[in-house]
Amino acid sequence: ALRHADQAARAAQQARLTGSVSVGLSPTTASVLGVPLMRAMHQRYPDVRLHMVGSLSGHLSNMLNARQLDLAVLFDTQPARRWSVLPLLEERLFLIRSARHPAQAPALTGKVALAQLGDEPLILPTGPHGLRSRLDAAFAQARVAPRIAMEIDSLALLMDAVDMGLGSTIQPWAAVGRYPDAAQRFVLAEVEDGPASRPAALCSLSDDELSPAALAARVVLGDCVRELVQSGRWIGATLAL
Secondary structure, three states, X not given: XXXXXXXXXXXXXXXXXXXXXEEEEOHHHHHHHHHHHHHHHHHHOOOEEEEEEEOOHHHHHHHHHOOOOOEEEEOOOOOOOOOEEEEEEEEEEEEEEEOOOOOOOOOOOXXXXXXXXXXXXXXXXXXXXXXXXXXXXXXXXOOOOOEEEEEOOOHHHHHHHHHOOOOEXXXXXXXXXXXXXXXXXXXXXXXXXXXXXXXXXXXXXXXXHOOHHHHHHHHHHHHHHHHHXXXXXXXXXXXXX
16 A cells, blocks of 8 residues: 555655655654654655644644645544545553552552443543543443543643542553653553554545655654554554554
8 A cells, every 4th residue: 555655765765855744643642653753754854844743633634634734643534535544553541540649549450441440530631532532432331431530632731630640541651651750650550441442543645645755754654653663662552554
């Protein structure tokens, strides 16, 4: 599916590639992938101007539909009729608590089931966000009504609230990826229920609408994801590539 993009990338390495490309990442994805992608693009294609956008997945979908983005890593590909969609990875979800302000709740072991979380005060993003809709479906399947303590649509604020001990959250590991002291700051337990995972896909305009710079960036992004997952630096992620 990416043969056309691979050919474009190889051609670009032979001739100095110029132009611009816009890439959208959700906050969790950006915390793991953002810096490696920027570094790789700078090294491989220093004359390509990279425009990075960080926003919620639903907003990125709208921007892609409005042709304000060339590429985006998205979790909901329902509006993808006109897009090229390449499955990237599947992320396991974790219950995340503050380690410094332990809640009056059972201690976490390596894994936890949604059925155990009926009394857990949760801090989650709101309904339209791709993760929340997936969690709501998973809780419904587990026949548990989650106890929502707060709803926060900023990842930084959400994790600040968890860090302060105001509640727990359910997020991919990437939510703590930007904290160098994550192991001391947070306690994580993998959610073992089958539906409690999140697939991510690399979505773009159709190949014939993408510039050579955007085709090359799509290949670089896929390379970065593979390297991060295979090296063990993207914890809880399994490649779909």
